[in-house]
Amino acid sequence: MNCIKKVCNERIVLSSNLKLLNYLKFSLLSRDIEVFKVLFLNTQNELLKEEELFFGTIDRSTVYIRELVKKILEYNAKGVILVHNHPSGSLKPSESDIFADEKGKGSFGKYRNTVAGSFNNK
Numbered sequence: 410m411n412c413i414k415k416v417c418n419e420r421i422v423l424s425s426n427l428k429l430l431n432y433l434k435f436s437l438l439s440r441d442i443e444v445f446k447v448l449f450l451n452t453q454n455e456l457l458k459e460e461e462l463f464f465g466t467i468d469r470s471t472v473y474i475r476e477l478v479k480k481i482l483e484y485n486a487k488g489v490i491l492v493h494n495h496p497s498g499s500l501k502p503s504e505s506d507i508f509a510d511e512k513g514k515g516s517f518g519k520y521r522n523t524v525a526g527s528f529n530n531k
Contacts, residue, residue, distance in 0.1 A: 421456040423448065423490070437493075440496060442464055442465055442467060444461050444494055445472055447480065447492075448489065449484040451488075457484050462476065469503070469505055477491075493506075
């Protein structure tokens with residue numbers, strides 16, 4: 410029983426882009442709708458919580474900054490990683506992706522560990 414508790418209590422550390430991609434690919438690549446996922450991190454870049462916050466259609470989803478900020482404060486996160494998939498298979502960021510990135514940078518300018526990214530489903 411102690412071994413089980415020990416394994417369950419270990420935190421996932423996302424210390425490189427490769428680890429992050431490997432961690433996320435199984436949950437995002439097989440989706441047929443666009444999903445906006447947030448990973449909430451502590452000061453050691455350990456995963457506190459992972460949540461799919463917003464869902465969309467095959468080519469877009471709506472992100473509400475106010476709801477995102479509420480979740481960041483709820484989990485007392487030092488950093489966040491923001492990602493979404495592209496069910497259409499396109500590697501090119503859409504105009505709305507670019508706009509959301511710029512809006513996010515403005516909203517989180519002082520929140521240092523914010524990262525945004527997209528996953529291609531193909």
